[in-house]
Amino acid sequence: MTPSWLEILGTFALLSLLAVGGANALAPEMFRLLVETRGWLDEASFVKLFALSQAAPGPNILAASVMGMAVAGLLGGIIATIGILGPAAILAWTVAGWLDRLKGAWWLKPAQGGLVPIAVGLMAAGGIILGEAAFSFWAAPLITAGTAAFVALTPRNPLWALLLGGLIGLAFAR
Amino acid sequence: MPEPPAKPTPLQLFLGFLYIGGLAFGGAVAWARHVLIEDRRWLSEREYAELIGLAQVLPGPNVGNLAVIYGRRCAGLAGAAAALGGFVLVPTAVVLGLVALWQEFGQNPWVAAFMAGVAPAAAGLALGAAIKSGIRLRPPPEQILAIIAIALAVVIWRVPLLWVVAVAGPVCVALSVRRALRA
The missing domain is CATH 1.10.12 (Lyase 2-enoyl-coa Hydratase; Chain  A, domain 2)
Structure with a gap:
């Protein structure tokens, strides 16, 4: 069943205001809503679409656009994009109005520091949930662990790890 | 110090952020820094740091927030819309194009096998990003x-x-x- 545009807009608009730390931090909630609660996507499609979104340039939060298009076609993708960007942009617009008072504020840096554990905790959860969902053949957990180490320990472009994962898939997942 | 140029117009904002969005493979923040400070010379290092600090506290994409805040400062609503629109235009078109390709060819066994390997790698990206932040930020x-x-x-x-x-x-x-x- 294809959800209505309004449902798609509402779902991603809600996610928009909670998006602290990018798509990796948002992955658990997107998974929970789209796969577990609403049933718009199955687990295997979700992880593959998420992977697609991470291979593209630009803000990785556009994972929302990818999910929206997979759920309801091109228009769904555009609506999901508006939903994920809109409320956050309106908030940024509002805050920009206070900017002169805010920009040297002593609490800004510690407040930002306070968001670190939330973003990191959610990213870790995202990795585990996506990793479970992507366990489609024996090498998958090894790819996940290897990519995590590559990203954590080297400054190289993570696209190389995605490419290597794909090649391992070609070799062993057919 | 050379005199900073006049505030960019909405069209200039659109083009500047289009450039940032179109080429931001991996990290948009570093690329935005390069374009805004070194390439277009719209912001000083310090102004950029203050704006991106604020943008990072807010929900949503960091550079998207920066586009809204900086665009508003330069040219009001038109500036904010032009900057944000420019930033997301190319990346949105690219990801939606990728989905179209996947919908067309995803059933192909070679593509399916490739994606079966890319998916766990994307999970590793999230996990690795968490570990990296944990190590760096102590x-x-x-x-x-x-x-x-x-x-x-x-x-x-x-x-x-x-x-x-x-x-x-x-x-x-x-x-x-x-x-x-x-x-």
Whole structure:
């Protein structure tokens, strides 16, 4: 069943205001809503679409656009994009109005520091949930662990790890 | 010091952020820094740091927030819309194009096998990003506890994000501000 545009807009608009730390931090909630609660996507499609979104340039939060298009076609993708960007942009617009008072504020840096554990905790959860969902053949957990180490320990472009994962898939997942 | 150029117009903002969005493979923040400071010379290093600091506290894509804030400052609503629109235009078109390709060719066994390998790698990206932040930022003990608690709550009990942000947000910010006050 294809959800209505309004449902798609509402779902991603809600996610928009909670998006602290990018798509990796948002992955658990997107998974929970789209796969577990609403049933718009199955687990295997979700992880593959998420992977697609991470291979593209630009803000990785556009994972929302990818999910929206997979759920309801091109228009769904555009609506999901508006939903994920809109409320956050309106908030940024509002805050920009206070900017002169805010920009040297002593609490800004510690407040930002306070968001670190939330973003990191959610990213870790995202990795585990996506990793479970992507366990489609024996090498998958090894790819996940290897990519995590590559990203954590080297400054190289993570696209190389995605490419290597794909090649391992070609070799062993057919 | 050369005199900073006049504030960019909405069209210039659109083109500048189009350039940032179109080429931002990996990290948009570093690329935005290069374009805004070195290439277009719209911002000083310090102005950029202040804007991106604010953009990072707000929800949503960091550079998207920066586009809205800076665009508003230069040219009001038209500036904010032009900057944000420019930033997301190419990346949105690219990801939607990728989905179209996947829908067309995803059933092909070669493509399916390739994607079966890319998907666990994308999971590794998220995990690696968490580990990297953990190593780089060296969070104090109370934050390490918070990271573990949040990850467990989300993975095991599937706690909705709203609750994580509503409960852990104020607690973590308060702890962080308290630590800053003591230092």
